[in-house]
Amino acid sequence: MIFFRLILTNLLRHRVRTLMSTAGIAFSVAAMLTVVTVLQGAIGMFSGILSSDSETIVFEKNVSDLFFSDVAPGALHEIGKWPMVDHADPVLFGIVSSPDHPIITCFGITADDARLRKATWLEGTIVEFNPDAEGIVLGERAAEFLHARKGEMVPVGHGTFRVLGVVRTSNGFEDGGVFLPLKAAQAFFHKEGSSVITVKLRHTDDLAAFKARVQSTYPNLTALENSEFNRTYSQFRILKATAWAVGGCGLLLGGFGVANTMIMSVFTRIREIAILRVNGFSQVQVASIVLAEATVISLLGAVLGLVVGCALLITMKYLPALHGYVDASLRPVVMVLVLVLAVITGIVGALYPAFYAMRIRAVEALRFE
Amino acid sequence: MSENNQRVAPISPAIIEATELWKSYEDDTIRVLQGVSLHVDQGETVALCGPSGCGKSTLLHLIGGLDSPDRGRIVVGGRELVSGNRALDLLRHEVGFVFQLHNLLPDLTLAENCLIPTVAAGTKRAVAEARLHDLAARTGLGHRLHTRIQKLSGGERQRTAICRALMNSPRILLADEPTGSLDERTASSVFELLIGMAASEGLTLLMATHDRALAARCDRTLEMRDGKILSNPAE
Numbered sequence: 001m002i003f004f005r006l007i008l009t010n011l012l013r014h015r016v017r018t019l020m021s022t023a024g025i026a027f028s029v030a031a032m033l034t035v036v037t038v039l040q041g042a043i044g045m046f047s048g049i050l051s052s053d054s055e056t057i058v059f060e061k062n063v064s065d066l067f068f069s070d071v072a073p074g075a076l077h078e079i080g081k082w083p084m085v086d087h088a089d090p091v092l093f094g095i096v097s098s099p100d101h102p103i104i105t106c107f108g109i110t111a112d113d114a115r116l117r118k119a120t121w122l123e124g125t126i127v128e129f130n131p132d133a134e135g136i137v138l139g140e141r142a143a144e145f146l147h148a149r150k151g152e153m154v155p156v157g158h159g160t161f162r163v164l165g166v167v168r169t170s171n172g173f174e175d176g177g178v179f180l181p182l183k184a185a186q187a188f189f190h191k192e193g194s195s196v197i198t199v200k201l202r203h204t205d206d207l208a209a210f211k212a213r214v215q216s217t218y219p220n221l222t223a224l225e226n227s228e229f230n231r232t233y234s235q236f237r238i239l240k241a242t243a244w245a246v247g248g249c250g251l252l253l254g255g256f257g258v259a260n261t262m263i264m265s266v267f268t269r270i271r272e273i274a275i276l277r278v279n280g281f282s283q284v285q286v287a288s289i290v291l292a293e294a295t296v297i298s299l300l301g302a303v304l305g306l307v308v309g310c311a312l313l314i315t316m317k318y319l320p321a322l323h324g325y326v327d328a329s330l331r332p333v334v335m336v337l338v339l340v341l342a343v344i345t346g347i348v349g350a351l352y353p354a355f356y357a358m359r360i361r362a363v364e365a366l367r368f369e
Numbered sequence: 370m371s372e373n374n375q376r377v378a379p380i381s382p383a384i385i386e387a388t389e390l391w392k393s394y395e396d397d398t399i400r401v402l403q404g405v406s407l408h409v410d411q412g413e414t415v416a417l418c419g420p421s422g423c424g425k426s427t428l429l430h431l432i433g434g435l436d437s438p439d440r441g442r443i444v445v446g447g448r449e450l451v452s453g454n455r456a457l458d459l460l461r462h463e464v465g466f467v468f469q470l471h472n473l474l475p476d477l478t479l480a481e482n483c484l485i486p487t488v489a490a491g492t493k494r495a496v497a498e499a500r501l502h503d504l505a506a507r508t509g510l511g512h513r514l515h516t517r518i519q520k521l522s523g524g525e526r527q528r529t530a531i532c533r534a535l536m537n538s539p540r541i542l543l544a545d546e547p548t549g550s551l552d553e554r555t556a557s558s559v560f561e562l563l564i565g566m567a568a569s570e571g572l573t574l575l576m577a578t579h580d581r582a583l584a585a586r587c588d589r590t591l592e593m594r595d596g597k598i599l600s601n602p603a604e
Binding site for chain 2: 001005006009278279280281282
């Protein structure tokens, strides 16, 4: 009890300092949570595009980005005919721009693609999206920022297209994207095939056989299960690493804040620590007081940071400018990890102050007035 | 029971045995102790007298494990002391300290201050509180247990310091000018308390003091000058 009273007393004695330190950790945690969640969400959305009604993705081997992948038309037709394949949908990815909107994702797809089948058609019908159609379908968000409605002409990239319809999808990228019939997309992006083929197998047990067949028939292609793709795709890995690195830097700054607070705290309590030593506190007990204080600061900061981070994510989710692009679904694993990292950072930050406190020589310290 | 709590059988009848202690500061330019030897038996009350700077406090610090000598040997309660902080850990439950300045933590209450040594020793709360109430009653502080230190008088603070020093039932009480900052009347009552508690607890009391009248009431008085003990009946 006295042990906790000592910790509490020390923290309350310099309230502003404690508050500043807690705020440092809180903002670090909030930043980490926000960056990691937003990027994880973005990854989730992108992988969602690929996994729409399919469990396997076929793309060109050793490409750094799917936008550069080129799957030949022959492979497209062949794979769709394999007996183990239920259906195979080609997707051609492209990036275009329009006035005021430098980046718009384009999806070149076929009329029976699950992305359009599953979408809610706000304007137009799926029938209008036939292979020979010379128009485009807009995601709801894209229609908003392009100020376009069905039947109107919109400038997209170097062309102008008639809007065949507007769809609402659950995926932010799709909602802010443009859907073109595959043929039109191939002509637009000067490609003969597609970027990827998303494949649904008749039986999931056939996955290994399917992968082996792709490997042997098309040595320049690779087939990966969606979860496998998410784990290994270099862009996702770079994004995840960036997210954790940015968050880690923030946390490191928070750790320095705790270290600064704790060292100042120890410096101003040299006499008090000496009194504890003279009254039987061991070096380990003295160190544990300093570490416990840092833990309390870190825990408070981490919890506060989680609250701030959640609030920030929810705000971002509903910001009109970011509508649909931020997936604010909080992952408990991320929250726990951020919490644990914050506490560890706080404790590590307090190691030197704790060591310093351990080394205080009571006889010298008691001479201070 | 931890190693530090164990009471080791003395290797000599003395509870404090100091031999040829030398201590200097600032590269040997200030010689505080110059070959001091001391022998104190269990239950004795010994006063160390002498002018300021003669080495009384330094001698107490060395015996209490707060500092280590440049040369010489110290055996306290059968344990030979090693250097600095480790010596303090060795003696943490063997020795109680009372200083001229009470050295209490101002943000805590009287009771909380007194319980500090028991927290360090890992004493059960019920046992610690029973001891606290007993000591507080005997030192006349029973009604002030939950008062913050800042609201206590000088005498009450020093009595609290005595109370705290006795919480772990040490065998030795080292008092460095315990009445030095008190008025004559309060000093006398604190000294009475100190002597009385030492007697009732069977403590060995080694006290540094300027007050010869108080010193005369101890079993023995040792006179120190320039880092040396001038008269030591035990020698």
